[in-house]
Amino acid sequence: MPKEMEVPMTAIEGGNAAYFDAVVVGAGPAGSAAALVLARGGAKVALLERGTEPGSKNLYGGVIYPAILAQLIPDYLESVPIERRITRRITMLVDDGRATWLAHDNPSWGDPAAPNAFTAYRPAFDSWLAGLAVAAGATLLPSTTATRLVRDAYGHVAAVATDREGPPLRTRMVIAADGANSFLARQAGLMKGAGAEGYTLGVKRVLGLGAEEIERRFNVASPGEGVDIEILGCTGEVPGGGFLYTNSETVAVGLVLSLTGLAATKSRPEELLERLQRHPSIEPLLHGAEPLEYGAHLIPEAGFSHWPRLGSKGLLVAGDAAFACLAAGLWLEGVNYAIASGAEAGRAALAEFDSHGAADAAAVYASAMEASFVGINHRRLRHAPRLVMSRATQVGLPRFANHLASEIFSVRDPEPKPGLARAAYAAAHRSGVSPLGAGAAVLRALRTFG
Amino acid sequence: MPRITDTPNSKLNYRQATEPPEPGPGIDLDQELGGVEFRISTRPHITLDNRVCAGCTARRCLNACPARLFVETSAGEIIFNYENCFECGTCYLVCGHEGALSWNYPPGGYGVRFHRS
Numbered sequence: 001m002p003k004e005m006e007v008p009m010t011a012i013e014g015g016n017a018a019y020f021d022a023v024v025v026g027a028g029p030a031g032s033a034a035a036l037v038l039a040r041g042g043a044k045v046a047l048l049e050r051g052t053e054p055g056s057k058n059l060y061g062g063v064i065y066p067a068i069l070a071q072l073i074p075d076y077l078e079s080v081p082i083e084r085r086i087t088r089r090i091t092m093l094v095d096d097g098r099a100t101w102l103a104h105d106n107p108s109w110g111d112p113a114a115p116n117a118f119t120a121y122r123p124a125f126d127s128w129l130a131g132l133a134v135a136a137g138a139t140l141l142p143s144t145t146a147t148r149l150v151r152d153a154y155g156h157v158a159a160v161a162t163d164r165e166g167p168p169l170r171t172r173m174v175i176a177a178d179g180a181n182s183f184l185a186r187q188a189g190l191m192k193g194a195g196a197e198g199y200t201l202g203v204k205r206v207l208g209l210g211a212e213e214i215e216r217r218f219n220v221a222s223p224g225e226g227v228d229i230e231i232l233g234c235t236g237e238v239p240g241g242g243f244l245y246t247n248s249e250t251v252a253v254g255l256v257l258s259l260t261g262l263a264a265t266k267s268r269p270e271e272l273l274e275r276l277q278r279h280p281s282i283e284p285l286l287h288g289a290e291p292l293e294y295g296a297h298l299i300p301e302a303g304f305s306h307w308p309r310l311g312s313k314g315l316l317v318a319g320d321a322a323f324a325c326l327a328a329g330l331w332l333e334g335v336n337y338a339i340a341s342g343a344e345a346g347r348a349a350l351a352e353f354d355s356h357g358a359a360d361a362a363a364v365y366a367s368a369m370e371a372s373f374v375g376i377n378h379r380r381l382r383h384a385p386r387l388v389m390s391r392a393t394q395v396g397l398p399r400f401a402n403h404l405a406s407e408i409f410s411v412r413d414p415e416p417k418p419g420l421a422r423a424a425y426a427a428a429h430r431s432g433v434s435p436l437g438a439g440a441a442v443l444r445a446l447r448t449f450g
Numbered sequence: 451m452p453r454i455t456d457t458p459n460s461k462l463n464y465r466q467a468t469e470p471p472e473p474g475p476g477i478d479l480d481q482e483l484g485g486v487e488f489r490i491s492t493r494p495h496i497t498l499d500n501r502v503c504a505g506c507t508a509r510r511c512l513n514a515c516p517a518r519l520f521v522e523t524s525a526g527e528i529i530f531n532y533e534n535c536f537e538c539g540t541c542y543l544v545c546g547h548e549g550a551l552s553w554n555y556p557p558g559g560y561g562v563r564f565h566r567s
Contacts, residue, residue: 050558052489057537059567122567143559163557181539183555196543203516205482206566250566263510263544268518274477293566294482296516296536298543 017167020046020139022349023160024175025146025184027054029335030319030342031177032129033072037346039136043353046169047130047138048162050145055126057179059204059297062245062252063117063228064125064335068373070114072343073132077113081124083247084226085115088218092281094233094242095402099281110225119226119247125335149174149184149315157188157314173349173361175316177342180298182308182321190317191308196259198302198323200240203269204254205277206247207289214246217285230332233398234276237265239389242276243332244285250292251285253277256299256327258389269296299334301327304382310369311362316345324374328384329393330449337374344368383448392441396433403427479518483534491560494532495553496541502550503528510544511551536562 022038024031027049035047051057063086069076087110090103109116134140141164150159150168159168176184180199185191211223218227231242240257255273262269277286300306300323307323310316318324318341325334348365369375387393404427407418418426428438503509509528511520516538519531535556542553555561 050555052559052563055567056563056565057561059536059564121565123565145555145558196546199539199543201514201516201538201540204567205477247566252566259514259540259543262514262540263508266513268513269516270477270479270482270518277477291482291485293564294477294479294486295562295564295567296538296540297567298538298540 017159017170018046019170020044021171021353022046022173022175022346023048023169023171024138024177025160026050026177026179026319026321027130027133027140027142028058028126028177028179028319028338029129030321030324030338030345031175032126032133033339033342034175034177034316034318034346034349035130035133035138036072036136037343038349039133039138041346041350041354043350045133045138046171047133047140048144048146048160049130049140049142052143053123053127054130054140054142055121055123058122058126059202059295060122060334061202061204061243061254061256061299061332062119063332064120065117065333066115066336068336068340068343072339077115079128081120081128082115083119083121084220084224085110085112086117086119086228086245087221087225088227089117090227090229092229092231093398093401094231094276094279094281095399097280098402098406099279100398100401100405101281107221110222112224117228119228119245119252121247129339146178146184149188155313157312171314173314173316173352175318175342175345175349176321177317177319177338177345178321180300180320182317184315185308185317185321188312188315190310190312190315191321194300194302194306194308194323196263198300198306199259200256200299200301200327201259201262201269201296202254202256202299203273203296204252204294205273205291206250206252206293207286208250208292209286209289211249214249214251218246220246231276231282233394234272234279235394236267236272236275238262238267238272239391239394241388242273244282251289253282253286256301259298261389299327300325301385303327303385304378305385307378310366311345311348313360313362316348316361316365318342318345322369324378326377326381327388328377328381328449329388331377331381340372340374341369344372344374381448383444387444387448392433392437392444396431396437396441399431400427400433400438403430483517486534487563487565488534489560489563490533491556493557494530495537495556495561496530496532496535497552498528498530499550499552500527502547506547506550508546510546511541514540514544516540
């Protein structure tokens with residue numbers, strides 16, 4: 001990891017050093033939301049992106065929940081590049097060749113004027129959102145990697161050095177929306193101690209099927225609608241989960257794997273993914289599809305316990321860099337949390353500018369995050385990431401669900417049917433779950449999600 | 451090796467399979483990486499110091515890197531190919547040996563370029 005190096009202020013005090021009220025590092029959803037808010041507020045803002053275009057370095061588990069986007073950009077649906085609106089959400093519990101599906105169909109989610117969730121390609125979506133920031137007056141600097149923060153004599157962040165030629169960009173506010181690794185937050189000492197245990201690795205394969213074939217295989221009611229499947233019990237010895245969702249012409253299938261779990265085994269990510277693809281409940285959905293793109297990305301899944309300090313003088317941290325994404329098992333959301341945190345960071349910076357420094361952006365931002373759904377949900381669900389990765393959830397739950405379903409739905413005439421309590425007891429026994437362990441897991445789940 | 455099969459109902463033009471298709475959706479990582487766009491800089495953004503790696507027995511990088519870019523030679527050295535790197539950060543997080551990896555993002559505009567992610 002690059003070390004923070006001191007650049008003498010004289011190097012950036014020259015007459016030709018560009019000045020911006022704010023420099024936003026990273027044109028993902030957090031950075032572009034911050035830049036949009038700042039530009040709308042009249043600030044001179046630079047939006048740095050190390051990819052050739054926004055989103056080209058980004059990869060995610062596939063679903064965007066747009067309620068907060070609609071608040072920020074009321075007419076977003078007129079231009080947002082959507083793949084499919086999700087009208088069916090499935091949780092699939094897998095045990096060897098068996099699978100138990102919990103599916104929820106909700107036609108109202110298909111309303112083109114108010115979708116609950118949609119799939120999108122990140123290069124398209126992120127470029128779109130950055131484009132709105134540019135339209136509002138932000139300056140997008142693509143193909144630009146921020147290399148370090150530059151501090152003034154008081155230790156305040158005063159500029160951002162980049163790998164472009166020329167002096168660092170002078171500014172009074174840096175918003176580090178530089179993603180899961182956030183070297184800026186690390187360099188600034190805000191993220192001390194975030195090691196492998198804070199992250200999962202997402203691997204994803206995008207496969208071409210064609211729109212008609214997708215609609216046939218996934219049995220979606222009308223064109224433009226799609227399916228999101230979250231899968232538990234499919235990652236072998238490594239704690240994690242799987243996902244499968246539909247785009248317009250392609251499907252994406254992938255895994256999320258605990259980094260420490262992956263490092264502790266000899267399992268390879270692509271081998272685990274291949275095993276999921278061969279599952280008899282999954283294989284027919286993907287059969288014959290054309291491999292188009294493969295990729296991987298880190299996810300800062302540890303939640304509230306790993307939140308960094310959200311800012312210091314002249315520096316705010318937003319999005320994945322702030323561990324803002326929510327990986328709480330039932331809820332797997334990231335882009336909406338990134339947008340919300342970025343927008344709050346932008347507002348906090350404006351508050352400092354507009355008060356001529358009387359308000360401290362870092363303090364304003366921290367309390368705004370605390371009071372918003374981002375902070376409230378993260379605090380409430382702070383034990384969820386660990387519970388989701390626990391052996392009870394990873395192994396016990398999918399085994400139990402499948403043994404129970406098998407126990408109940410297998411007809412063994414002339415044997416009399418078991419009572420439900422006996423079926424549950426037998427299923428727990430076969431799953432290696434003791435009654436005491438099951439009770440403890442249920443209590444823990446109630447405490448975590450109740 | 452092509453392993454693309456066609457379905458009877460499909461109206462898509464799949465890449466021509468030259469061998470009998472495998473029954474399942476196998477993953478050949480080299481082929482997967484071949485389908486990803488990388489703009490390769492002449493300067494590696496990650497370097498490793500084999501003097502440190504020599505003392506490491508865990509070698510978690512070999513297994514965890516999603517692009518399998520860390521390879522152990524017969525002499526026990528670890529070699530790393532930066533060209534097909536997803537820039538995910540897995541290697542430095544699982545490594546745990548101070549100074550083994552020098553990790554930077556590629557220069558702006560270089561490295562992986564996703565299209566359908």
